[in-house]
Amino acid sequence: MKKIISLVLCLVMLVSCFSFSAFAQDEISIIINGKKLTMDQNPVIIDGRTLVPVRAIFEGLGAQVEWDDSVKTAIGKRDGKEIKIQINNTVAKVNGADITLDVPAQLINSRTMVPVRFISEALGEKVDWDGNTKTVIITSEEKVLFEQNFDAKTEMVENKDYVAGAAYPVSGLSITNEVDHTTGNGKSLKFAGRQKKEHRIKFKNAFEGAIVGETYVFSAWVYTGVDGHVAINAYGDTGTEYAYKSAAGKSAEVKAKTWTKVEAEYTYDNTEIVQVGIEQPLGASLIDTIYIDDVKVEKKSTAAKPEKTTLVPVIEKEGRRPIPAPQVEGKGYDDLIFYEREFETEDASKKLTSEEMFALLPTDAQVMADHSDMVNASVMGKEYMTIETVKAEGMPFSEAINAKVSVIPTVPYHSQLVLKSLDDNSFEDGDNMLVTFYMRTIKSQNEFNIGRVQLIVEQEQAPNDKVLKEDVKTNANGQWKKVYLPFTAKKGHTRLCIRLGYYIQEVEFGGYEIRNYKDVPIENLPTDTVMETYDKKELFDKNVQWRHDAWNRIEQIRKGDFKVVVKDASGNVIENAKVNVNMYDHEFKWGTAINGTYKKGDATGEKYKEAISTFFNTGVAESAHKPVEYMTKPDHAKDKVRVAKEELGLKYFRGHTFVWDQHLVRTYNVEKGEWIKNTKVSEELALLTIANDEAGVDKYIENSIKTVAEGLKGQMIEWDVVNEPLDNREIRSRFGNGVFNKWFAWAKKYVPDAKLYINETGIVGDPGNNRNQGFMQLLDYMVESGVEFDGIGSQGHFGAYVSPKAFYDEMMLLAKYGKEMKITEFDMDLPMHDDEEAEASFMRDIMILMFSIEQMDGFVMWGFWDGSHWLNNAPLFTKDWKLKKSGEQYIDLVYNKWLTKEEGITGKDGAYNVRGFYGDYDVTVSANGKTKTVTASFNKNSNNTLEVVID
Structure with missing residues (x-):
């Protein structure tokens, strides 16, 4: 018994030593703008984070600090920012927004210790770590580009200090001490004698030193004798494009005899923008005298981002794109997301038509x-x-x-x-x-x-x-x-x-x-404006047979038998090795259209790119690869593919489109002799078409295909050779269907390794509209005349609810051609969002049915976010980046139900057999005290046997 007590005491002492050593570290220094911070408690490092006394760091950074003992929370305030950090809480708040910390604030030796990086970056400071000297280096960025408060000025010199706009009589401009915003005893600029709203003055060199891509806040305080509106705008110098029109700006309502701050933001993307102007907005009542003070241009403060926040919970691994973490358990049919809804039965009280x-x-x-x-x-x-x-x-x-x-x-x-x-x-x-x-x-x-x-x-x-x-x-x-x-x-x-x-x-x-x-x-009074023939009942019925049938087809055509064989270094098979197969991407192409939002250097642009990287493995350009757009901006067209594949981790990119045979009424005004700006048909091609110059048209289109193909060589898995041919046939109506033979032959010549698609719209599960019949007649011609093509694209823009099974039946008619197929532009019109549960259920069923068609190779949306979508109703996110119910369905299917994660042990033959969805996997094997992870692709029509050697 004494031995046991002694052992326990030894363990207690040992643990105490370890606890002490966590804080008995070499002294850590904090340097703020070159000056060492004095603290009454030494910093400590916990789980890789440096913690410092809360009052010392806040006051060292010029912030006011308060303590709310009732909730054990420190509150720091500076420059309009408020930071709240609570003892032992991993969630802090910056201006009310939640920020997750990996190490919370904590009490050490009766002192509240907080993460120095979080506090500093939340206040907009730059933080570096010198591991050699164990020093945290905090520096304040130079933020103010321009500042003018007029206290030291005696005059304003035209064309040196300012430029007058809209023929303003500068005799009315003067430095005065009549009213002053800064101290009440200083000066301001009197902008008097204004005879029209457009009269403005523009301060020169206001953006001197600005960095392209950075966001700046430009502001001024104004004072007027009457209520009204005053605007602040960013301008270019005389002789530039923005000399008379603003690049950015904002107006504010001002109250009589009250100083009001007017401010706006500008992401600096044009080096010609150099001036800040004060004026009145159109439609405002004229104010003849405006006093101006404290004009400033400064870099916008950025909120702290000590921990990465994501649009949805994700699974990350270095070197590859993140994927959504499943939010719903279960992988079977019975685990699909359904919504409870009761429909009136025939015996119920009948609703009047x-x-x-x-x-x-x-x-x-x-x-x-x-x-x-x-x-x-x-x-x-x-x-x-x-x-x-x-x-x-x-x-x-x-x-x-x-x-x-x-x-x-x-x-x-x-x-x-x-x-x-x-x-x-x-x-x-x-x-x-x-x-x-x-x-x-x-x-x-x-x-x-x-x-x-x-x-x-x-x-x-x-x-x-x-x-x-x-x-x-x-x-x-x-x-x-x-x-x-x-x-x-x-x-x-x-x-x-x-x-x-x-x-x-x-x-x-x-x-x-x-x-x-x-x-x-x-x-x-009755209301009835939309022709709807579908009651949506089957969307909410879990027992619909066609959905069960589709689910069973998916099991057969989208999954295969994979074998992992484990051996030692001598080539001997290893029995009872533990094997974990973890799928991280699909062979099937889940994609989206990508537009210029990705280039925005702000939070919107970052979220847009994050969503692309997280949700999709395939991209297509909305317009950048259309003929006219590519010829106009080839670098932009190439950059879009580069960013998608290299920065965002997309595996596939499809080309859209080599030819869009749009009608002249959309591309050229013959009566006026004017080209109508568009992305599909250039002025040169329109004129050749008008002249019925078939040889000229052929030469132009072949060169166009060649130019685009060579510029994007090796980047595309496939191309839409022609888009929407049923409704767009200006050239084809003049020279016959034989143009298809030429267009596809040229595409084959210049992109021999890419699959060639014909892409059509308007096929939306309504057989009565005869669209599919017309499309099939065109496909029949292509087959009979020997046009070499590989794929059939159906855009999938749905304007109203239809039976998903009716759409599936139309797709199966196209499947009979034996070509690869793809949904290329899926979305749902805004009125469908009025019933969000039906919208989500409809998307679920369309995805299930399309995934169950063996020829179907991909499902591409025409955008995913309401904030940048032609219908203002994208499938995944609302304008304020909230995940929609249809987005929840997408995650559950693509990244849960249809993503394989299995584990087991090898048999006597050293093999572990598993059935899984086709795609890319991490395979982790553990045996003989060793663990090894390899990546592997298990694809349809492949051997799908992986040998892993534990050496």
Whole structure:
């Protein structure tokens, strides 16, 4: 027993020694801007972090420090920043934002010790470590570029100190002590005699020494005798592009006889920007005298980033891109994310249809406008569309309006019908009215294959406030849709319009009528504007058979049998070796379109790049590789691929597109003889096409393909040779389908190692629109005429809910051609986001079905973030970088359900067999006291046997 007690005492003493040695370190010095910091407690290093006394470091950096003993929290304040750090809490706060620490503040010898790097960087200081001398070196960056408070000035010299703008009479500018912001006894600049809002003064050399890519805050304090608005802007010098227009700026509301700070930010990207101007914004009331003081340009302070925060939890490994960490357990079908939703059964109380609601309304409602008003409407924008009256068979009206929009105007209301106005004396404020009319879409050129108009009831004059502004959309299948639009009337709002300038489209409508139901509650009036034939029930039904079938197909076609054989250095197999196979990337191509946001040198740009690197292994340029865009900016086009592959870790990049045979109405104004700026068809190609110069067109296109291909040589796994050929066929309509043979032959010649795709849009699970049939006729021609192509791309822009199975069936018709396939531009239109659970479920099912098609090689989104998306509704992130439910589905499928992580032991033959998804793996083997990790790719149609030697 005595021996046991002695042993325990020895262990206690040993532990005590270890505890002491953690703090008995060589003295650590803290140097702040060349001066050694004096502290009443020596710094210590814990888990690689240097901790120092809280009061000493805050005061040494010029910050005020407070202590809240009730919550054991130190609070430091400086330059508008507030830092809160609590004892033993690994989460600190900087201006309210959570920052995770790997070592918290802690009490040591009755002193609160805090991580020196976190505190210093949170206050914008630079921190270095000299390991030889055990010294923390803290330096303050020089932040102020320009500062002017006028106290030492007696005059301002034109063209030396400042430049006047908009013909301002400089006799009104003077140094004065009438009012002063700094001390109350000093001076300010009096900007008097202003006769128009555009009068400005611009301080010269304000951005001298600025660094390209850095963000600067430029500011001034202003004082006025009246309430109003004052602006501060960044300008270039005389003779430069930004001499008269600002590169950045902001306006502020100012109160009379009160100093107000006006400030703006500018990420310095143009060395011609050298001046800061004070003026008034357009639309402001003129202020004749503005006092100015304390003009300053300084580098924007950056928040501390001691610990990396990520958009979603990630799994990281040095040398490769991070991947999302799974947030949902389970890998089977029963573990899929579903949302609870109850649908009315046939036995439940039946909800009235729009037609049934309409039938219950009073029949004596006053007719305010009718079909004849629509037929006799005036046409705005005849240069964009043609309007004619046609017969309407089998409808409640005998004639309809046929509208063919051939050119999309800059704004939709430049192409519209204006009906006879309502009689303002025929109704009262608050009357509830109902618009009814019928519409159908004959054909339309857009990704969703729909027609779209907008019905308007508005003021007759500016600002044209509206009591009705509603879109009406119908599928391009020729079927009529009856539309119901209720609104509450308002005096003076009598102008009636039907806007058409949304797409190149042919639509018909008739039966237009407005009825005044007066005091009938508006909720009793039907609302029905979108042609929807899908009830979404199966999206919420876990037992739908087609989803089960797809899941089973995935097990067969996306997974294979892999073997890991473990041997010793002599070549002998090792039994009972532990093997861990950990998949970190897919063979399948999960991708996104990438735009210029990645080049922003701010937090947005960094998050954008982080999301690309984290979520995808494949990229495609939104516009940079289209013919005109590439010719204009080849370096940018190349840089996008370099950044994606080298910096962000993407394995694959696809080319989009060699040829986009867009119609002349979108590329060249023949009447005016002007090229319409676009990224697809150059002015030279448009003119050759107009001249019907087939040889010239051929020469141009071959050279274009050659130039782009050689500039991006070896970078692309595949190319869209031609994009959207059904709706874009200017050259093909002139010279025949044989142009395909030439275009694909040239592509094969200049990118022999890349797969060649034809890419189409508008195939969205609506067989009635005949898009797939038209596309298949084109594919039939290509096969029969010997066009060499490898892949079929379907863009996958969904404008409304359809049965995922219907879309799958269309894809299976394309699969019969035996070519590689890809979803190339997947997204969902904004109205689909109104039902976020349905949106997420729809994306889940589309992904499952596409992954279950053996020919399908990839699934590419056309952007992932609402803040930079053509529909403002990307699949993964909201504008403020919150992960959507559809983003949760994406992570669960791609990085959980379909990512293999298995472990086991080898048998007598030294082999461990596992079935997993095709992709890239870390394989870790442990045997004979040794561990070895190797990387391996297990791919379809490969041997997939890996031998690991433990030596």
